[in-house]
Amino acid sequence: MSERDDSLSLPFSLLLDALKAAGEDTRLRLIAVLAEAELTVSDLTDILGQSQPRISRHLKLLAEAGLVERHREASWIFYRSASEGPGGKVAARLLDLLDRTDPILARDRERLDAVRATRAQAAQAYFSTHAREWDELRRLHVPEEAVEQAVREILADRPIRSLLDLGTGTGRMLELFAPDIERGLGLDLSPDMLAVARTHLDHAGIRNCQLRQSDIYAIPAPRDSFDAVIIHQVLHFLDDAGRAIAEAARVLRPGGRLLVVDFAPHDLEFLRENHAHRRLGFARDTMEGWLTASGLVPEGFRTLAPQGRKGEGLTVSLWLARDPRILMAGDISPTDRAATLSGPAGHREIA
Structure with a gap:
């Protein structure tokens, strides 16, 4: 028996x-x-x-x-x-x-x-309405595939059981990591974007991720809830990015990691008027100051510059920080981490 x-x-x-x-x-x-x-x-x-x-x-x-x-x-x-x-x-x-x-x-x-098909039609209608502005933004920076590859590489050194995606948008980060995690949660304030994300996750057959409407400044989860948190192209819309980072740090487990993906400083003022950007990118030391003030340890930084002449388009920056309360099993050395963050040719580590 x-x-x-x-x-x-x-x-x-x-x-x-x-x-x-x-x-x-x-x-x-x-x-x-x-x-x-x-x-x-x-x-x-x-x-x-x-x-x-x-x-x-x-x-x-x-x-x-x-x-x-x-x-x-x-x-x-x-x-x-x-x-x-x-x-x-x-x-x-x-x-x-x-x-x-x-x-x-x-x-x-x-x-x-049939219900899913109706949802998909509504989501596609919303997506089509905004496709022009999204296409305009995509032309300004490196392809999303390159950004996604960098995100995967940076977080690849340790397993992730629980993932939080803040400002999940279309749910792409959840879709990207769903095969490798036990559970994922995507938060967004926009019901329209959540409808798009829900359609994408349904279409992909993803069952281990949930979506919730929530303010990024008040995450509906207790302290020490997630192994990793991603804030992907969200902070430039906010009035108080530092406060959002502090709230993200609150829900990280000991040794957990926060990955921020956003734009480097730029002077494209039309993004404020046409796309509701509150901040025109973030300097490395500004972001790392917020991470440190939130009790995290900055561990790496990478930039992805667009093709074309220098000074044109938007450079995407990626910051990685860790909760310092413990070093989790399998944590890699700073040298190995720097190699991971430096990435393939065309990506550069900023000293």
């Missing part, structure tokens, strides 16, 4: 309450479909073909039993199957036992696909 895994055991009363909550056909269907995507009551009404009051009542019972999680995004509330706590354990076990090819669940997934 195999030994029992006590980590999977639950108190009698908790298990009984969870099973009572799940033991109804609509609620079991809700658990199954919410394991596929984060959805609103309106979405679920379309998928299950039931009235909004009825769906809301079932969701309330599931949430009280801890089998589903809920979060507010502007005037909408999103639901998903619980991933943590006692309810998460029960939900995961029920999902393991379910035959996903069952005709009832298969029909629900077909309707879910």
